[in-house]
Amino acid sequence: MNHGSTAFLLLVLAVAVLFAVVTAVIAFGLARWEGAAIPAALSRSGVAFAAALTLCLTALALLSR
Numbered sequence: 001m002n003h004g005s006t007a008f009l010l011l012v013l014a015v016a017v018l019f020a021v022v023t024a025v026i027a028f029g030l031a032r033w034e035g036a037a038i039p040a041a042l043s044r045s046g047v048a049f050a051a052a053l054t055l056c057l058t059a060l061a062l063l064s065r
Helices: 006-034 038-063
Strands: none
C-alpha cells in the first residue's frame, strides 16, 4: 500500500482523532468521578483531547519524514 495516498492519510487522521476522543471521554469520566462540576470536567476533557491529538499528529509527522 502506498503510504502517500489520500485514503491512507485520511484513515490515519481518523484513527488519531478517535484516539483523542476516547482520551477526552475518559478524562471527562474521571473528572466527574472525582466530583468536579460539568464545566470543569469539560475543560479537563478539552485539554486532554488537545494534548492527545497534538501528540498523535506530532508522532505522525515525525514518522512521515
